[in-house]
Structure formats: structure tokens, C-alpha cells
Amino acid sequence: MPDISETAYPRLKSNINQKDLNKIFSPTDEEIHFAENITQNNNSKLWVLIMLKVFGRIGYFPLILEIPAILINHLSLVSKIEVNEEELLKYDNTNSRQRHMNNIRKYLNITPYNEKGKQIVTTVVNEASKVKDDICDLINIAVEELVRHNFELPAFGTLVRIVNNIKVSTYENFYDSIYKSFDENICNVIDKLFELDAEKSYTG
Numbered sequence: 665m666p667d668i669s670e671t672a673y674p675r676l677k678s679n680i681n682q683k684d685l686n687k688i689f690s691p692t693d694e695e696i697h698f699a700e701n702i703t704q705n706n707n708s709k710l711w712v713l714i715m716l717k718v719f720g721r722i723g724y725f726p727l728i729l730e731i732p733a734i735l736i737n738h739l740s741l742v743s744k745i746e747v748n749e750e751e752l753l754k755y756d757n758t759n760s761r762q763r764h765m766n767n768i769r770k771y772l773n774i775t776p777y778n779e780k781g782k783q784i785v786t787t788v789v790n791e792a793s794k795v796k797d798d799i800c801d802l803i804n805i806a807v808e809e810l811v812r813h814n815f816e817l818p819a820f821g822t823l824v825r826i827v828n829n830i831k832v833s834t835y836e837n838f839y840d841s842i843y844k845s846f847d848e849n850i851c852n853v854i855d856k857l858f859e860l861d862a863e864k865s866y867t868g
Contacts, residue, residue: 668820672804674722678732685738689717696743702767710745711755712764720772723810724817725765727756769816777810777818784809785826793827793834802827 668675680689691699691713699712711728714736719725728736729752740747755761769776788809789802796802803823810817817823846854860867 665821665824666800666803671800671820672807673817673820673823674724674807676718676722676726676732676735680732680734680738685735688721689735689738690742691717691739698771702764706745707748707751708760708764710740710743710747711752711760712768713743714739715761715764716768716771719768719774722817723774724819725768728752728761729756773814775813775815777816777822781810781813781815781818782826784813784815785823786830789827789830790834793830797831799824799827799831802831 677684695713695716699709699716703709703712714728714731715725717739718731718735736747736752768774775781785806789806792802792805796805806823806827807817858867
């Protein structure tokens with residue numbers, strides 16, 4: 665399995681500098697208004713702002729406990745909402761999280777990864793695998809195509825499995841096509857290459 669760092673699959677840095685925090689992860693007035701409209705208390709408002717800014721950056725929803733503390737603290741500071749540690753630990757297992765995710769997708773006009781998304785990946789990787797061999801290149805192509813079609817990204821492991829399966833299928837098709845192009849004479853020539861001469865240590 666390729667390392668995620670070898671691909672263009674987006675990730676959050678564990679140590680985000682202040683410039684990026686201010687430029688990328690500070691909510692706009694419109695985003696704050698959106699969060700206020702779909703929540704009933706400050707805790708929920710903060711969680712929505714965190715999920716909104718993170719999703720807007722990486723294209724999928726990590727567990728909130730996987731989000732770097734520096735980012736959570738930044739959004740807490742700029743929104744003037746103190747982090748409730750007890751509520752933070754519970755959030756990933758609440759119904760509110762799913763509801764917030766659905767609202768954020770609608771707000772950003774993003775389609776959740778589904779069978780259509782899988783078909784998009786399958787189609788583009790099928791074509792690319794005919795000329796590209798590196799699995800990281802194929803994953804990058806899949807990510808780019810999903811983003812282009814406004815789809816939420818699936819888990820990295822999901823993309824790896826799809827790409828691997830397509831690579832195997834493509835190779836099998838190549839091998840089958842080559843084999844079927846051989847006539848009996850060519851097959852005999854190839855078979856003889858594997859025959860070991862008594863006076864030699866290696867076959868042809």
C-alpha cells in the first residue's frame with residue numbers, strides 16, 4: 665500500500681503556521697452566519713465551523729479528534745467560543761455530527777461519495793492505467809477527477825483498493841491480448857526459450 669504522503673490525497677498538517685491559520689482556516693461572516701443558522705448553542709456552532717473549514721480544505725470529514733489542536737484552538741479563539749473538552753470528546757458519536765455534515769455538503773454543493781463517485785473513479789483510472797503504472801499517479805488522477813465533479817473524497821484506503829483492482833484487471837487484459845495474438849509457431853519459439861540445455865546453466 666502506498667504511503668498517503670506520496671500522493672496528492674489531501675491531509676491536515678499537524679503544525680499549521682499562523683499565516684495559514686488566518687488565511688485558510690478563519691471563518692468568513694457568511695460562514696459564521698451559516699453555522700448560527702443550523703445550530704442552537706455555541707458548542708455546536710464551534711464544531712460546525714471546525715468541520716466546515718476542514719472539509720473546505722481537504723474534501724472529506726475526519727473525526728474531530730483527529731483534527732490538530734492548534735486548528736481547533738484557532739477557531740475557538742476567532743469565534744470567541746471556548747472549547748468544551750467534555751462535549752468535544754462526545755461529538756464524533758452524536759447524531760448532530762451527521763446532520764452537520766449533510767448541511768455542510770449542501771452549503772458547499774458537494775455530493776457525498778457514492779456509486780456514481782465510484783464509477784467516476786473507475787472510469788478515469790481504467791483509462792489512465794493503460795498508460796500509467798505508478799499507483800500514486802493513478803490515485804492522484806482519481807482525487808483530481810472527484811474534486812472536479814464536486815464529490816466528497818472517500819477514505820484513502822478505499823481509493824487504494826479500487827486502483828489496485830483496476831491495475832490487476834488492466835494487466836490481465838494486456839496479457840490476454842498479447843497471448844491471443846500469438847500463433848502456434850511463436851508459442852513454440854517461446855516454449856523453447858525455457859528449455860534447459862544439458863551443457864548450459866541457464867535457459868534462453
